[in-house]
Amino acid sequence: MILNIKNVTKQYATHKALDRVSMEVPKGSVFGLLGPNGAGKTSLIRIINQITAPDEGEVWFNGEKLTQKHIGSIGYLPEERGLYKKMEVGEQALYLAQLKGISRQDAVTKLRYWFDKFELNGWWRKKVEELSKGMQQKVQFIITVLHEPQLLILDEPFTGFDPINANLIKDELLALKEKGTTIILSTHRMESVEELCSHIALINRSNKILDGSVTDIRKQFKSDKYEIDYKGNGIAFANALWAGFELVSHEPHGDLIRAVVRMGNGAKTNDLLAALIPNVEIHSFREIVPGMSDIFISIVKENNLMEPVATDL
Amino acid sequence: MSIITLIIKREYLTRVQKKSFIIMTLLGPILMASIFIIPVLMAKYDENEVSKIQVIDESGMFKNKLADSQSMAFELDTFSLPVAKTIFDPEKHTAILYIPENVMTNASSVMLFSAKQPNINLVTTIERTIQKEIENVKLKNQGINQETLDQIKTKVKINTRTLTDKGEEETNAGLTTAVGLIGGLLIYMFIFLYGAQVMRGVIEEKTNRIVEVIISSVRPFQLMMGKIIGIALVGLTQFLLWIVLTMTISSVVTNLFVDKKQMQEQMMSRQSPLGTPLPESVEDGAQVAEDNVTASIFGSLESLNVPVLIGAFIFYFLGGYLLYGALFAAIGAAVDGESDTQQFMLPITIPLILSFIVAQSILQNPESKIGFWFSMIPFTSPVVMMVRIPFGVAPWEIILSMALLILGFVATTWVAGRIYRTGILMYGKKVNWRELGKWLFYKE
Numbered sequence: 114m115i116l117n118i119k120n121v122t123k124q125y126a127t128h129k130a131l132d133r134v135s136m137e138v139p140k141g142s143v144f145g146l147l148g149p150n151g152a153g154k155t156s157l158i159r160i161i162n163q164i165t166a167p168d169e170g171e172v173w174f175n176g177e178k179l180t181q182k183h184i185g186s187i188g189y190l191p192e193e194r195g196l197y198k199k200m201e202v203g204e205q206a207l208y209l210a211q212l213k214g215i216s217r218q219d220a221v222t223k224l225r226y227w228f229d230k231f232e233l234n235g236w237w238r239k240k241v242e243e244l245s246k247g248m249q250q251k252v253q254f255i256i257t258v259l260h261e262p263q264l265l266i267l268d269e270p271f272t273g274f275d276p277i278n279a280n281l282i283k284d285e286l287l288a289l290k291e292k293g294t295t296i297i298l299s300t301h302r303m304e305s306v307e308e309l310c311s312h313i314a315l316i317n318r319s320n321k322i323l324d325g326s327v328t329d330i331r332k333q334f335k336s337d338k339y340e341i342d343y344k345g346n347g348i349a350f351a352n353a354l355w356a357g358f359e360l361v362s363h364e365p366h367g368d369l370i371r372a373v374v375r376m377g378n379g380a381k382t383n384d385l386l387a388a389l390i391p392n393v394e395i396h397s398f399r400e401i402v403p404g405m406s407d408i409f410i411s412i413v414k415e416n417n418l419m420e421p422v423a424t425d426l
Numbered sequence: 427m428s429i430i431t432l433i434i435k436r437e438y439l440t441r442v443q444k445k446s447f448i449i450m451t452l453l454g455p456i457l458m459a460s461i462f463i464i465p466v467l468m469a470k471y472d473e474n475e476v477s478k479i480q481v482i483d484e485s486g487m488f489k490n491k492l493a494d495s496q497s498m499a500f501e502l503d504t505f506s507l508p509v510a511k512t513i514f515d516p517e518k519h520t521a522i523l524y525i526p527e528n529v530m531t532n533a534s535s536v537m538l539f540s541a542k543q544p545n546i547n548l549v550t551t552i553e554r555t556i557q558k559e560i561e562n563v564k565l566k567n568q569g570i571n572q573e574t575l576d577q578i579k580t581k582v583k584i585n586t587r588t589l590t591d592k593g594e595e596e597t598n599a600g601l602t603t604a605v606g607l608i609g610g611l612l613i614y615m616f617i618f619l620y621g622a623q624v625m626r627g628v629i630e631e632k633t634n635r636i637v638e639v640i641i642s643s644v645r646p647f648q649l650m651m652g653k654i655i656g657i658a659l660v661g662l663t664q665f666l667l668w669i670v671l672t673m674t675i676s677s678v679v680t681n682l683f684v685d686k687k688q689m690q691e692q693m694m695s696r697q698s699p700l701g702t703p704l705p706e707s708v709e710d711g712a713q714v715a716e717d718n719v720t721a722s723i724f725g726s727l728e729s730l731n732v733p734v735l736i737g738a739f740i741f742y743f744l745g746g747y748l749l750y751g752a753l754f755a756a757i758g759a760a761v762d763g764e765s766d767t768q769q770f771m772l773p774i775t776i777p778l779i780l781s782f783i784v785a786q787s788i789l790q791n792p793e794s795k796i797g798f799w800f801s802m803i804p805f806t807s808p809v810v811m812m813v814r815i816p817f818g819v820a821p822w823e824i825i826l827s828m829a830l831l832i833l834g835f836v837a838t839t840w841v842a843g844r845i846y847r848t849g850i851l852m853y854g855k856k857v858n859w860r861e862l863g864k865w866l867f868y869k870e
Contacts, residue, residue, distance in 0.1 A: 125868075126864050126868070159851075162642040163642075164638070164641050164642055164851070184642070184643055187642070189638075189639070189642040190639075191635075191638040191639060191642070193635045193638055193853060194635050194636070194638065194639060195633075195634040195635030195636045195639075196634065196636055197440075197630075197631075197634060197636055198634060199440070199444075200440060208432065208436055209639065209640070209643070211432055212429060212432060212433075212640065212643040212644055213643050214643075253639075256639070
């Protein structure tokens with residue numbers, strides 16, 4: 114575990130931002146930190162970055178209690194991000210890198226590598242305000258990763274990027290993951306979560322309501338439903354199902370008919386197929402896996418119903 | 427390089443390299459030097475333009491009495507006034523001075539004709555000369571001769587001395603006032619100019635949204651102090667450059683265009699409003715007066731205890747700036763843009779302006795109760811104490827005031843630091859005073 118958050122509570126004057134939140138971030142994972150707006154994600158991220166301190170609870174980094182000396186091992190791209198507009202791009206990147214504790218010479222070498230990679234070479238001496246929004250975002254990303262942090266925390270990293278640059282960043286993140294960097298990704302874009310994350314935690318109303326590996330969570334939320342497209346007689350299809358299977362829906366789909374079947378306890382997919390094959394011509398058969406988005410929405414809704422809070426922010 | 431030095435370096439270099447800094451640095455001395463140079467040049471220009479005055483003296487009293495000077499020449503003519511008026515040529519003469527026969531009984535009948543409005547200098551000089559001559563004649567008519575007259579004439583110059591432990595010390599009330607006032611004014615200006623820069627710097631970081639990136643690497647307090655110190659160095663650099671450049675420009679220009687003697691006269695007449703009594707008429711021995719003034723100024727400079735003065739100036743200069751700089755930083759952190767700063771600026775500017783008003787009343791009475799208290803309160807002491815010091819302030823008062831200023835600085839920095847670290851992360855929230863009060867007690 115690179116990060117171990119234990120019972121962290123953060124109280125602001127009028128509301129509790131985090132209420133005894135605990136979670137573990139495995140080393141080398143891409144960890145999705147999810148939750149609706151105002152749930153407490155940014156508060157947690159700020160605590161990990163030591164911008165604020167928790168009222169209660171502890172944060173451990175690589176088996177040590179988190180202190181100032183870990184600042185150089187963490188890279189942070191905040192949601193609200195910007196650069197000094199009047200400062201030159203190269204000089205600014207060097208400054209911010211030096212604040213993270215790496216030497217100027219070292220920073221120059223690394224910066225050249227990244228500027229090459231992101232095709233920013235002609236821009237070293239330009240002022241930030243002369244750069245397009247997308248280029249500024251690239252520079253910000255470079256600044257975040259320049260000091261080669263072990264833990265990278267990205268808050269909505271893809272906003273403001275066109276699809277091409279978003280892909281560029283995505284590829285870089287995967288490359289960093291390959292090198293062993295742990296990435297915490299806080300985002301609302303569920304497709305990036307599906308694509309990148311190996312683990313997630315879901316925060317709602319200051320509480321962590323779900324966490325674990327994506328595979329486990331999928332399993333947990335598995336609906337045991339299968340979607341079958343077939344050609345043949347609908348009545349024959351329905352008759353073929355025995356007690357272990359429940360027909361959820363049944364409707365025409367182009368030339369074919371699409372049926373959704375829920376499996377009963379102990380039933381196996383092969384049994385279902387064996388029952389159907391003699392009666393209809395099966396064109397496709399697949400398990401309906403809930404998307405992260407579905408899981409997110411259903412669990413947050415359920416959680417809000419369980420503990421209605423009148424004065425939520 | 428430590429983190430805070432890095433921040434200071436950035437704050438300093440980005441500002442010093444700005445075009446506006448370079449322009450201000452160059453423009454400042456030109457403006458300041460022009461205050462010194464323009465009067466000198468104007469005097470030189472005036473001198474070239476000698477006013478030629480045609481005199482029609484019907485009384486016959488003023489033959490050889492109207493002395494030519496650097497700026498005017500008199501020419502006695504025997505035309506009658508109507509003739510003189512018809513043949514008056516503005517190219518040859520500036521004006522016609524008409525002195526009627528009955529000038530002794532009706533002194534207001536003297537007339538000056540000219541094509542353009544004559545300058546006030548010319549008129550007063552002529553007035554004074556005629557007045558004096560008439561007085562002399564009248565006195566003689568009363569049986570008082572020139573010799574007696576010269577004996578009667580008395581000139582009084584008060585030499586001020588303060589009684590101290592070391593005995594008597596010669597002082598110069600004018601110079602003391604000037605030194606105190608200039609010191610106080612500089613501190614006042616410095617706090618406003620560079621305090622506002624601190625505030626703008628913080629607002630810039632907040633609206634740029636770079637602040638969260640930075641404080642994930644450094645403590646908010648380090649960032650705030652780095653900025654305050656960096657800008658202080660910018661201010662000191664600018665002041666230093668201004669002094670050096672002003673002195674260079676002034677001396678180069680005056681050496682090129684103006685001869686020494688005239689410069690001295692110019693200096694002398696400029697110092698006179700500061701309280702050094704100057705003899706009324708120049709012909710009464712300008713040389714003596716000049717020597718007196720120069721001597722007395724140098725004499726009082728020695729009496730002013732320059733090391734204490736410079737030490738105190740630097741202390742109050744920096745102390746006042748640091749105290750207010752932190753508050754300006756807190757305001758910058760609390761608002762979302764420069765337009766929101768108004769409501770918080772007022773409470774900061776009021777003590778500053780007040781201190782300047784009090785400073786002026788202190789010039790009248792340096793030992794007043796008001797003066798004492800305002801030179802103790804850290805918010806007003808930098809300006810007020812600086813004005814008082816040249817008049818002589820008991821060492822315990824200075825030490826107490828300095829200690830209070832240090833305490834005040836620590837206190838405002840603490841308060842500002844707390845407001846700052848909460849404020850820089852608050853976006854899009856209208857903040858009021860109650861809210862700021864709450865921030866003070868937030869845990870980190």
